Amino acid sequence: MNPPYEGASSVSRTSRKFRVLRRRGLIFVAPAALIGGLLVAAPAAAQPESESDVIVLAADQQAQIARPTLDAIKAEATQRGVPLEAALDEYLSGARMSLTAELEPDGPADTPEVSVDDLTAGELEDLRLIGAQDGISFEEAVAAHGWQGAFNDVADEIEASYGTEFSGAARSQDGKSAWFAFKGEVPEGAVALARKLPVEVKLQGGRGFTEADLEQASLTARDQVAAKPEVAGVATWYDIETGTIGVGVQLQPSIARDASAIERVTPPQPQIPGVGLAVSLMDEVAAPEDKYIRGGGLYSGCTAGFNLKYKSSNTKRQGTAGHCARGSAGANQTYSNHSQAGGSTTIKRVWKHEGRYGDLAYYTTGSKTPTRTFYHNWNKTRYATERGGRPRRGTRICHFGMTTGGSCASVANSVVNVGDIEGMVQMDRNVSAPGDSGGPWFYGGTAYGVHYGKVGGKSTFTPTLRFDAARDYQVWIK
Structure with a gap:
């Protein structure tokens, strides 16, 4: 049972300092300094190796992420002879006591709104799932994929700054390197941005296309x-x-x-x-999984994605996949919470689209009050804290669906088009099944998409940013 907010004042905040704000970007500081809970080593001033049109930034000369809090939890776990995951759960349980109603405006979620160094509690949960699926330890999963948030931020900044030259970005599957490409010469500013990443980075120029x-x-x-x-x-x-x-x-x-x-x-x-x-x-080119419908909660045969908010008003809607809202059967749905919360309400289709903006729909929220939380697994809630852009190749993302529950995969193709449906994201494998349609794709608290089905036998979703492009609705975040 979640502790009441009133209990937070009884916990000493001097013995443990819990991070409750989202932190993502890497910070270049002197090795002995600690800023915002994130310590990184400044890279050496050596010039990058260059051969032909490729610039290689060696991993040992890149900014390295230090995680002193996680290291301390690990050391304590070793001393006590308990698994790191158990010690981390204990730490997060204590951290929950520092939260206030302002930090969890819709009430307590199962995943507390706290961070351990640069990683949110939600990201740490997803890294456990990724490690279990890949057959590697939790620590190995953190090392391999804990920096992907910084990677996507750097990729977005490079694309925003050099869009007329930008030719792509990708992470390696093993999480040991990153790659950026450009139509012409590699911009010096892109090299500086790439130095923020704690792995080997290759910047390829001269591709001739964007x-x-x-x-x-x-x-x-x-x-x-x-x-x-x-x-x-x-x-x-x-x-x-x-x-x-x-x-x-x-x-x-x-x-x-x-x-x-x-x-x-x-x-x-x-x-x-x-x-x-x-x-x-x-x-079979495509198979939308429209067994019935739901979102993070349950409909009568798909899966609901994220709650949405109109950009210029306080209007809320519940987003899902367009094909889940087809015809008379999709005009009205019965939304139900997971079993531990219970309750249901009738929601009505407001808008449906299968075309230029992907596979999207949204409904009213019925008699229930919308929140900024979503189900990331059965009976497990988490706050949506960021609106994801179009994820780059190699980014690990997880999803929840009423048929398969929680699972994760890597982005294979950032843009895939099926018939008239454009701009979806294809993963590198199938981790979904009929009934998962409309469900949320996420990493930590970042909302990336709503599930479509399979394209070429691989799980595929529509990015949530397409709600904004099509109808000025955005994922409602904390």
Whole structure:
């Protein structure tokens, strides 16, 4: 049972200082200094190695994240002979006592709104799940993926500063390196930003195209293939590192076994230097998982994603997948909380879209009061604290669905298009099943998307930023 907020004043704040504010960016400071709970070592002034159009920043000359609080918890766990996870749970339980109603405005969530050094409690939970899925220890998961928030921030800043030259960004699957690419020369400012990351970074110049070029070429290929009478379905994406446009084609049933048909449906190669095209036949291009519906809570057959707030008013809506709201069956839904909270209400469809902005819908919130929390696993709530952008390749993200529960995967392709549905994100594997549609994709408290289904057999979602682009609604965050 969560302690009442009134009890927080009885806890000494001098014995343990709990971080309750979100911290993400790396800070360059002298090794002996501690600022905002995050200690990093300043990199040496050595010049980066350069060969051809590639600049390599060696890991041992990059800013290194120090986690003194986590190290202290680890040392205490070793001394007591208990697992690190158990000691961390104990620490977070104590940290909860320092929270106030201002820090948890919608009441206590199961995951407390606190940080351990640069990592929020929500991120630490997700790193445990990632470690368990990958067969590595929690400590190894923190080392490999604990810096990905900083990576996405750096990637966003580089794209914002050098958008007309930006050609992509990616993390390696093992979490040991990062990669950034540019149409022409690597900007000096991008090198400076990349030095903030605690791993080896490769900055590749001279690609001859931007990521925007790849996205447009992908849409052009989709339209060309969709116009062919032999085609029953088509999906397109692009490999950000190789510059290859992928085209998945599902043929009409009458010629489904005609391998020669692929020649008739293959579009022309893109007229962009360095960009290629690869076509493959698929038995099933896409399978939206619309068993029924729900969000973090439960509908009568999908999964609800995140609560939304209109940008210029206090209007709240509940977001989910567009295909979950189809037809008369999707006009009204019965929303239910998970079993420990209980209760249900009727919600009504306000808007549905399957097209340019992805696969999205939102409903009224019925008779219940909307909150900024979401279910990240069965009967487990967490605050949404950040609105995620379009996640880069290699970023680990988790999701919750009514069929599969909680699971995580890595981003394979940041932009994938299926038929008329554009701009979704494809993961590197399938971790979902029918009934998960509409459910939240997240990392820590960052809201990344709502689940669509599978594209090419891999889990796929629509980024939550598309609600904003289409209708001026944003994930409601704390």
